[in-house]
Each structure stands twice: as structure tokens, then as C-alpha cells.
Amino acid sequence: MSLRRYLPHYVMIAPFMILFAVFFLYPIVSGLYYSFHAWNGVKPPEYVGLANYQKILLSREFSTAMRNLLTYVAITVPLGILVALGLALLVDSFTGRWANFFRNAYFMPVVLPAFLAATIWRWIYAPNFGLLNMMLGWFGAPSVNFLNDTGTMLYALIAVDVWVSAGFNMVIILAGLKNIPVELYEAARLDGANKWQQIVHITIPMLGPVLFFVVTYGLISAMQVFDKPWLLTGSSFTSYGGRRNALLFPVMDMMGRAFGSVRFGEAAAYGFLLTVAIVVLTAVMFGLRRWRGWA
Amino acid sequence: MTSQSLRRIPVWSLAKWGLALMIAAIALFPIWWMINVVFALPGEPVSINPRLWPTSIPAGIEKIHLIFTETDYLRAYGISLLYAAFTIAGVLLIGSLAAFEFALFEFPGRSLLFGIVMLSLMVPTAVTIIPTYLLTSQLGWLNTMRGLVVPGLASAFGLFMLVQFMRAIPKDMIEAARLDGASHIQIYRHVALPLCRNALVTLAILTFMQTWGNYMWPLIIGTKPEMYTVGQVVGLFNSPLSHQTVDMVMTANLLAAIPPLLFFLIFQRKIVEGIAMSGTKG
Amino acid sequence: MAFLDISSVSKAFGTLSVLDDVNLSIDRGEFVVFVGPSGCGKSTLLRMISGLETVSSGTISIEGEIVNEVEPALRGTAMVFQSYALYPHMTTFQNVSFGLRMAHRPREVIAKKVQQAAAILRLDKLLERKPAQLSGGQKQRVAIGRAIVREPRVFLFDEPLSNLDAELRVQMRAELMDLHKRLGTTMIYVTHDQVEAMTLADKMVVMNGGRVQQVGKPLEIYDDPDNRFVAGFVGSPKMNFLPAYAIDASSEGVRIGGIGGQAETVLPLFVPGLTGKVEFGLRPEHLSPLLGDAPQPEGGLLLEGKVKLVEELGAESFVHMDLVDGTRVTVRAGRDAAVTGGTFRASVDVRRALLFARDGQRVRGPSGSRK
Numbered sequence: 001m002s003l004r005r006y007l008p009h010y011v012m013i014a015p016f017m018i019l020f021a022v023f024f025l026y027p028i029v030s031g032l033y034y035s036f037h038a039w040n041g042v043k044p045p046e047y048v049g050l051a052n053y054q055k056i057l058l059s060r061e062f063s064t065a066m067r068n069l070l071t072y073v074a075i076t077v078p079l080g081i082l083v084a085l086g087l088a089l090l091v092d093s094f095t096g097r098w099a100n101f102f103r104n105a106y107f108m109p110v111v112l113p114a115f116l117a118a119t120i121w122r123w124i125y126a127p128n129f130g131l132l133n134m135m136l137g138w139f140g141a142p143s144v145n146f147l148n149d150t151g152t153m154l155y156a157l158i159a160v161d162v163w164v165s166a167g168f169n170m171v172i173i174l175a176g177l178k179n180i181p182v183e184l185y186e187a188a189r190l191d192g193a194n195k196w197q198q199i200v201h202i203t204i205p206m207l208g209p210v211l212f213f214v215v216t217y218g219l220i221s222a223m224q225v226f227d228k229p230w231l232l233t234g235s236s237f238t239s240y241g242g243r244r245n246a247l248l249f250p251v252m253d254m255m256g257r258a259f260g261s262v263r264f265g266e267a268a269a270y271g272f273l274l275t276v277a278i279v280v281l282t283a284v285m286f287g288l289r290r291w292r293g294w295a
Numbered sequence: 296m297t298s299q300s301l302r303r304i305p306v307w308s309l310a311k312w313g314l315a316l317m318i319a320a321i322a323l324f325p326i327w328w329m330i331n332v333v334f335a336l337p338g339e340p341v342s343i344n345p346r347l348w349p350t351s352i353p354a355g356i357e358k359i360h361l362i363f364t365e366t367d368y369l370r371a372y373g374i375s376l377l378y379a380a381f382t383i384a385g386v387l388l389i390g391s392l393a394a395f396e397f398a399l400f401e402f403p404g405r406s407l408l409f410g411i412v413m414l415s416l417m418v419p420t421a422v423t424i425i426p427t428y429l430l431t432s433q434l435g436w437l438n439t440m441r442g443l444v445v446p447g448l449a450s451a452f453g454l455f456m457l458v459q460f461m462r463a464i465p466k467d468m469i470e471a472a473r474l475d476g477a478s479h480i481q482i483y484r485h486v487a488l489p490l491c492r493n494a495l496v497t498l499a500i501l502t503f504m505q506t507w508g509n510y511m512w513p514l515i516i517g518t519k520p521e522m523y524t525v526g527q528v529v530g531l532f533n534s535p536l537s538h539q540t541v542d543m544v545m546t547a548n549l550l551a552a553i554p555p556l557l558f559f560l561i562f563q564r565k566i567v568e569g570i571a572m573s574g575t576k577g
Numbered sequence: 578m579a580f581l582d583i584s585s586v587s588k589a590f591g592t593l594s595v596l597d598d599v600n601l602s603i604d605r606g607e608f609v610v611f612v613g614p615s616g617c618g619k620s621t622l623l624r625m626i627s628g629l630e631t632v633s634s635g636t637i638s639i640e641g642e643i644v645n646e647v648e649p650a651l652r653g654t655a656m657v658f659q660s661y662a663l664y665p666h667m668t669t670f671q672n673v674s675f676g677l678r679m680a681h682r683p684r685e686v687i688a689k690k691v692q693q694a695a696a697i698l699r700l701d702k703l704l705e706r707k708p709a710q711l712s713g714g715q716k717q718r719v720a721i722g723r724a725i726v727r728e729p730r731v732f733l734f735d736e737p738l739s740n741l742d743a744e745l746r747v748q749m750r751a752e753l754m755d756l757h758k759r760l761g762t763t764m765i766y767v768t769h770d771q772v773e774a775m776t777l778a779d780k781m782v783v784m785n786g787g788r789v790q791q792v793g794k795p796l797e798i799y800d801d802p803d804n805r806f807v808a809g810f811v812g813s814p815k816m817n818f819l820p821a822y823a824i825d826a827s828s829e830g831v832r833i834g835g836i837g838g839q840a841e842t843v844l845p846l847f848v849p850g851l852t853g854k855v856e857f858g859l860r861p862e863h864l865s866p867l868l869g870d871a872p873q874p875e876g877g878l879l880l881e882g883k884v885k886l887v888e889e890l891g892a893e894s895f896v897h898m899d900l901v902d903g904t905r906v907t908v909r910a911g912r913d914a915a916v917t918g919g920t921f922r923a924s925v926d927v928r929r930a931l932l933f934a935r936d937g938q939r940v941r942g943p944s945g946s947r948k
Contacts, residue, residue: 006402006403008479009396009400009402009405010402012392012393012395012396012479012483013392013393013396013397013408015388015389015392015393016389016390016392016393016412016449016454017393017408017449019389019445019448019449020412020415020449020451022430023427023430023445023446023447023448023449024415024418024423024427024449024451025411026426026430027423027426027427027429027430028418028422028423028426030426030429030430031422031423031425031426034425034426034429041429041432087318090311090314090315090318091315093311094315101319102315102318102319103567104559104563105318105319105322105323106318106319106322107559107563107567108322108323108326108556108559109322109325109326110570111504111555111556111558111559111566112326112508112552112555112556113504113507113508113510113525113526113551113552113555114508114510115508115510115526115529115530115551116508116529116548116551116552119529119530119532119533119544119548120325120326120328120329120548121325122533123332123541123544123545124325124328131328134345163321163322163325167322168570171567171570171571172570172571172573174571175568175571175572220419223419224419224420224421226510226511227510227511230510231510231530231533234533234534234535234536236534250421251421254421254425255424255511255515258425258428259515264425264429267425268425268426270421271421271422271423271424271425271426272422274419274421274422275418275419275421275422278419278421279417282417465660465662467658467659467660467661467662468662468663468664470629470656470658470662471656471658471662471723472664472675472679473629473649473650474627474628474629474649474650474654474655474656474676475650475675475676475679475723475727476650476651476676476679476680477650477675477676477679478679481679485675485679486664489664489666490664490665490666492666
């Protein structure tokens with residue numbers, strides 16, 4: 001009786017749940033299994049214990065990738081969100097048609113496929129005839145090979161990243177701004193607060209939950225950065241990471257081990273290592289949120 | 296009052312407008328520049344034509360014609376469009392069926408199942424991509440449309456978004472339909488779906504953007520040139536080993552940008568709201 | 578066998594009991610109103626009749642057939658929701674015809690039935706409008722129209738008028754009564770508003786705490802309530818309850834003392850052995866003001882207190898006074914009774930007074946009558 005009563009519900013969720021189980025839950029479990037095995041996809045997997053993890057942690061590529069990642073995340077996330085916050089406040093100070101225009105203009109880079117952002121910027125960064133070098137030339141500066149000079153590569157990537165992500169975060173922050181009741185600002189004005197004081201004492205605190213989301217989401221996606229550095233360095237599975245691995249990141253390293261060196265067990269283990277790092281970071285963020293008492 | 300505001304406008308306001316316009320230029324210029332490169336005679340030195348505005352429309356059209364006839368770009372375009380279309384149809388259908396149940400009905404296991412799916416939003420792609428690839432390959436789906444589409448259909452984000460919308464449908468309305476003799480499927484089809492049309496459109500657009508811009512998955516699933524998507528072709532054209540000219544490469548880039556830009560110009564409000572919602576309600 | 582029979586029906590959500598052993602029979606064509614405070618289980622009972630809620634134990638039968646396991650749509654019931662539950666994306670025509678269309682009835686049949694319903698409810702000109710373009714009263718009529726086309730054996734109304742403003746509510750009440758007269762179909766109506774219940778009901782079912790407190794015609798319930806809850810719930814302003822105690826009971830009647838702390842009287846009830854604490858129930862209209870030095874009626878009961886508040890409503894006014902023991906008593910007075918303050922006296926029509934035992938049950942004579 002009760003099964004018959006509930007059957008229609010289960011039938012309706014079945015397609016989703018089955019696909020979810022097969023293409024999400026099963027891969028996680030099988031990935032864990034592979035991570036303890038050496039496997040090249042042809043011969044049967046061979047149990048190796050923690051050897052895969054050990055190998056990754058001891059490899060030079062891993063430490064390079066992690067060092068790059070830490071620098072990258074430490075700069076790109078705060079910078080991207082500061083820019084996004086600035087853009088949101090700027091757009092919010094306009095009204096009507098112009099507010100719309102500026103919002104859409106700043107959002108435009110988000111709309112482009114990520115692979116395209118990288119390829120366009122490759123041309124802008126190109127030595128000699130690239131747009132940026134052309135502009136440097138106007139001021140008589142020497143040409144810089146942005147994507148091949150280990151001193152500039154990371155910053156070139158961060159610039160592209162901010163160019164894309166600022167618009168995305170701006171839209172979310174803008175929605176948060178719209179949710180702040182006008183009465184709060186009116187009350188603050190009656191209390192004699194100036195524009196700057198209003199931003200510091202009302203806008204930022206009221207944006208707490210939204211900023212939390214933006215920062216957390218930004219961190220999680222930055223830790224998995226792949227498309228942009230991959231394409232900026234013109235990588236392929238046999239050669240990636242750019243000059244002296246200056247733009248080598250963990251996901252690139254993982255993909256290289258899987259599809260370049262065909263060591264799937266190692267790549268699966270890499271995925272779990274990265275996940276642990278992301279989970280720890282997310283947990284820290286949520287801990288911070290509880291500590292600061294954001295909703 | 297007027298005189299006061301007039302006096303105050305220039306300083307602050309001019310700076311604000313200047314800044315806003317400058318940033319708009321930075322945001323838009325790379326796209327504008329891409330268009331200019333395509334619509335310029337090939338081979339003109341930068342010193343003569345700095346590509347600051349389109350200089351030759353026929354040259355651009357000729358390049359587009361050339362890229363479609365001389366390279367495999369047209370096929371990649373078709374593959375990308377099909378990949379997006381199938382994914383959108385599947386995500387919307389499968390997601391709305393499940394969201395209908397999770398949002399509007401009670402059944403044993405409901406919160407548990409929904410909780411697991413929502414938890415998966417926290418799991419990074421990095422951990423699933425390799426094993427999912429291995430599974431797809433074991434199924435013999437490499438270099439097939441199935442392989443591109445099916446593993447991405449159970450979209451937890453899509454489910455989340457549709458459930459949020461469907462929760463707003465009053466229970467009374469579902470009960471009224473039930474009393475009217477509508478079957479479970481009829482309630483889904485005639486009451487729930489029309490009421491969350493906006494959410495479906497928004498999800499369709501976001502899914503399109505996401506699929507069209509997906510680079511990593513097609514890169515490992517479609518290894519044969521016949522299955523290349525726009526992203527892969529653009530990546531190859533731009534690679535250091537590419538033998539394509541700058542003009543061809545930029546044309547490929549521009550054509551890859553057109554569908555999402557077009558979508559954005561038509562549906563800008565829906566896209567912006569969809570993204571804002573995922574951020575503020577998440 | 579009655580048309581609709583509810584026998585020993587209970588409902589529990591988990592461990593929370595919502596309805597407890599409800600027994601009720603409803604005749605064909607009756608207008609029945611379930612009334613009670615919120616949370617009394619009246620809506621749940623209605624939803625169980627419709628089939629939207631399952632029955633935990635007991636049976637519900639319509640025309641002799643037990644419907645506990647019958648699909649809601651097949652019970653021959655139609656429901657009008659408090660929120661109207663109109664589909665916002667459909668026109669009036671599509672809303673009204675929804676059930677027929679889902680059942681794939683022929684187009685001409687649908688058109689004819691909708692036309693008939695529209696004529697009854699004066700919806701003819703609104704058929705192409707969507708709910709957002711309709712007023713509250715019009716939405717209400719569309720919701721009723723949707724019920725009518727189903728040609729149900731029973732109409733179920735779940736607080737259908739509570740979203741309307743006061744004036745429209747009175748008007749819709751009249752329309753509903755008129756509709757009931759014309760269709761002659763059984764209607765069950767749920768409300769928390771006892772005035773609405775009094776005006777609409779053929780049969781009124783007063784509920785509280787998941788139990789049926791009393792069933793009867795509105796005036797019977799008003800005049801002859803079974804317990805303190807019903808007495809207090811029905812009628813506005815509320816009945817006055819005065820603490821008192823029974824001194825002794827003889828064949829003459831019960832002698833009650835300490836009414837409101839002071840008065841004493843004999844009630845013509847034969848209840849041997851009744852002693853101890855009781856409550857004395859008096860409706861405001863069964864108290865008459867004694868103005869000025871008017872003499873106290875012979876053998877009657879007199880209450881005296883301090884005036885705390887006078888509500889002047891135009892045709893009548895209500896005087897609220899506090900007796901010596903602090904009991905608040907409301908007295909209905911004519912508008913010529915100019916009361917301003919100070920002490921106030923009212924004589925009691927003892928024959929209309931009700932007596933309640935300590936457990937709240939009504940104390941009646943052996944015949945059960947009040948006369």
C-alpha cells in the first residue's frame with residue numbers, strides 16, 4: 001500500500017538519482033579505489049597502497065604547482081573580490097539605463113567562454129605585435145614577453161582572471177546591495193554618517209553573507225584553476241605548465257599525469273589530495289563564518 | 296537647491312563617470328579588438344592599422360567564409376551546438392522531474408536523497424573528473440555524443456535552482472489539481488512546469504553558457520578530430536604549433552564568442568538574475 | 578443511513594493527535610458548517626473528507642460507500658480553497674475547465690459545462706481573464722466555478738471568505754446561500770468565524786481540541802449549549818461566566834449561592850446531589866439594566882458592579898462592569914440607558930441562565946430541557 005502510494009514519486013526522481021549515482025557517486029568510490037592502485041588503463045590495476053600519494057607528495061611538480069597555486073590564490077581571490085566590490089558600488093551609484101549599461105559592460109567578459117578569454121589575452125600579451133606591447137611601445141618601453149617571462153607569467157594570468165571573475169562576483173554583490181533596506185542608510189544619514197562611513201558601517205557588514213559566498217566560491221574555483229593557464233601557456237598533455245613550470249597548477253599536473261603519462265591511479269590520488277585541501281579550506285571558511293557570526 | 300547640486304556635480308560626478316567609462320573600456324576592449332582584427336584586411340601591419348575599429352567588412356566576411364569552408368570549424372560548431380542542445384534538454388527534463396518531487400511532496404528518503412545531492416555541490420570537479428572519464432571510457436563512450444552529454448545530466452546546481460523555484464508553488468494549487476482529477480504527470484506537466492517557466496529559461500541559458508564554454512570535458516572525451524568542439528578547435532588554433540594565421544585564429548575566436556554574446560544581449564536580465572540568485576540564496 | 582457518515586474517525590500526525598473519535602452524519606442537501614478556533618481539527622476533517630488527508634482510524638462513507646481508500650478525484654467531492662488555488666498561468670475558462678480537460682472530455686461538453694457554471698456565477702465576461710486581472714470576489718467565484726463543473730456530490734469549502742474584506746464577505750455569504758438553494762447540493766463549510774457559521778449553517782458542528790463539541794441547528798446551539806466551550810464560543814459579545822456554588826438541590830430546583838461573590842438564587846433544575854463549585858452562564862441580553870432607583874423585580878436575581886467600559890454601537894450598547902469578586906460582566910443595554918460610570922445594576926432573567934459543572938459540562942434537568 002505505502003509503496004504503491006509513494007511509487008510515482010520514486011519513478012519521477014529515478015532518472016536524476018540513477019544518473020547521479022552512476023556518474024557522480026560511483027566515480028568518487030572508484031576513484032578512491034584507483035588511488036591505491038597503479039593503473040595505466042590497459043593492464044589490470046595493481047595494488048600499491050599509499051605509493052601514489054607518496055609519489056605525488058614527493059614530486060617536484062607537486063611542490064611547484066602548490067607554490068604557484070598558493071601565490072595565485074592569495075592574490076587573485078582578494079584582488080578579484082575587491083575589484084568586484086568596487087565595481088558593484090560604482091554601478092550601484094548609477095541609476096536606470098546607465099546602471100544597466102555599466103553592469104552589462106562589466107559582465108560581458110563573464111559571458112565569453114573561459115577558453116576564449118584565455119586565447120584573446122594570449123594575443124593581447126603577445127610579444128612585439130600584441131596589443132599590450134604595442135601600447136608599451138607608445139611610451140617607448142621595451143617589449144615584454146608576458147607569457148614566457150617567469151617574472152610576469154603569474155601576474156598575466158591573474159589579470160585575465162580578474163578581468164573575467166570581477167564581473168561575475170559584481171553581479172552577486174549587486175544583488176546583495178539591493179537587498180539592504182534603504183531605511184538603514186536613511187537612519188545612518190539622520191545619524192550624520194557620511195558616504196564612506198555608510199559603506200564601512202552598513203554596506204560591508206550587511207554584505208557579510210554574500211561576501212562569504214563570493215570568497216568561498218572564489219577560493220574553491222581558484223584552487224581548481226585549469227582552462228586559463230592551460231591555454232595561456234599553449235599546453236598539451238605532453239607539454240604543459242609553461243616556461244619552467246611557472247604556470248603549472250595542481251589540476252594541470254593531475255591531468256598531465258592521467259593523459260600524458262597515463263598513470264590513472266596517481267591522477268585519482270591527486271584528485272583526492274586536492275579535494276582534501278579544498279575541504280580543509282572550506283571548513284576553515286565556515287569556521288570563520290561561525291566565529292564572526294555571519295548568517 | 297539646483298545651484299548647489301550644479302556646483303557639486305563636476306568634481307565627484309566627473310571622476311565617477313570617468314572611472315566607470317574607463318573600466319567599461321577595459322572590460323569591452325578585448326572583445327572589440329577581436330572584432331576589429333577580423334574585420335580588417337589581412338596582413339596590414341599594426342603600425343598602419345592598429346585595429347582600433349573595423350576597417351574592412353568584406354575582408355571579415357571573407358575570413359568567416361574561409362574558416363567554414365577550409366577548416367573543420369563548421370563541424371566543431373555543429374558538435375558544440377548539439378552538445379549544448381542535448382545537455383539543456385536533458386538537464387531541464389531530468390532536473391525538473393526530480394525538483395517537482397523534492398520541492399512539493401513528502402516521501403520516505405526525500406530529505407536524505409536531496410541532502411546528498413546538495414552536498415555534492417561542495418565536491419570539487421577535480422576529484423570526479425578522472426574516474427568519470429575512466430567510467431565513460433569503460434562504457435565505450437569516448438568520442439561519442441553520449442559520452443559528452445550523459446555524464447553531465449544530473450546537474451546538482453540545476454536541481455537546486457529548480458527546487459528553489461518550485462518551493463514557491465502553493466501546496467493548495469497542487470491539491471486543487473489533484474482534486475480535479477489530474478494525474479501526477481498531469482500536475483507536473485500542466486501546473487508545475489508552466490509555473491516555473493522563468494526558472495527553466497534561466498537554467499537553460501546558464502546551461503548553455505556552461506556547456507558552450509566547457510573546455511576540460513570535451514578535451515578528454517573527444518580525442519578524435521571528428522568530435523572536436525569549438526573550444527578544442529579554438530585551443531588548437533591558438534596553440535604554439537598551430538599553422539593558422541592570426542586572422543583565421545581571431546575569426547575562430549569571434550565565432551566562438553557570438554552565441555553566448557547573442558544570448559547575453561537577448562536574455563541579459565535572466566542571466567544576471569540567475570547568477571545573482573545562485574549567489575545570494577546559496 | 579445518512580448521506581455522508583463519519584464514524585469514529587481519528588487522525589494523528591506521528592504522535593500528535595489532531596482528531597479524536599469524530600462521529601457525524603450529514604444528510605443530503607444540508608449546509609453543514611464546521612466551526613471552531615484555529616487548530617481544532619476542522620480543516621483536517623474537511624481534508625479527510627476530500628481525500629487530501631488520509632484517515633488514521635475509523636471510516637468515512639458517502640452514500641453508503643466507504644471512501645477511505647478512494648482517490649480524492651473519484652470521491653465526488655469538490656473543494657474551494659482559502660487561497661482559491663487558481664492557476665495563475667491559465668485564464669478563467671482554462672481554470673474552470675482544468676479537471677475536464679485533464680480527463681480528456683469532449684470539447685463541446687467542456688464548453689457547455691463551463692458556460693453553465695459561468696452563467697450561475699456571472700463569470701461570462703471574465704472567461705478570458707487570468708487570475709491576476711480578477712478582483713478578490715471574482716477569484717472566489719472562479720474557484721467555486723471550478724468546483725461546480727465537477728458536478729460533485731459534496732462541495733467542500735475551506736475558509737473561503739477569509740481573504741475578502743468585511744463588506745465583500747457579507748455579500749459572498751449571501752451568494753453562497755443562494756447558490757446552495759439553487760443547486761441543492763450538500764455543502765460542508767469550514768470557518769473560525771462563528772457569525773459566519775450562524776448565518777450559513779443548516780447544521781453547525783462546533784469543534785475544539787480535535788473533538789466535536791456539539792452538533793445542531795445554529796439557534797439550538799446558541800440557546801442550549803452542551804458545555805462551557807460551546808457556550809463561550811458561540812455568540813458575540815461572549816456569554817458571561819460567573820463563579821458560584823451549589824448550596825443544595827431539592828425538587829424545587831438548585832439553590833445557587835455566591836454568584837459573582839454575592840447573589841443567591843434558585844434555578845428550576847432537578848439535579849439531586851449537586852453541590853460545590855459551579856459556573857453560572859448568562860448572555861449579555863439576558864441581563865436588563867436597572868436604571869436610576871428602579872425597583873428590583875420580585876424574586877429575581879440582581880447583579881451590581883462598577884462600570885468599567887461602555888461600548889456604544891448605535892442601536893444598542895454594552896456595559897462592562899466588575900462585580901465585587903472582580904468578575905467582568907457584559908450587559909446589553911438600549912441606547913437610552915445613558916450610563917457613564919459609577920455603580921450599575923442589572924436584573925437577571927433566571928429562567929435563561931445556564932449552569933455548568935466544574936468539568937465544564939452543562940448541568941441540565943432530567944428532561945434535558947431548559948424550561
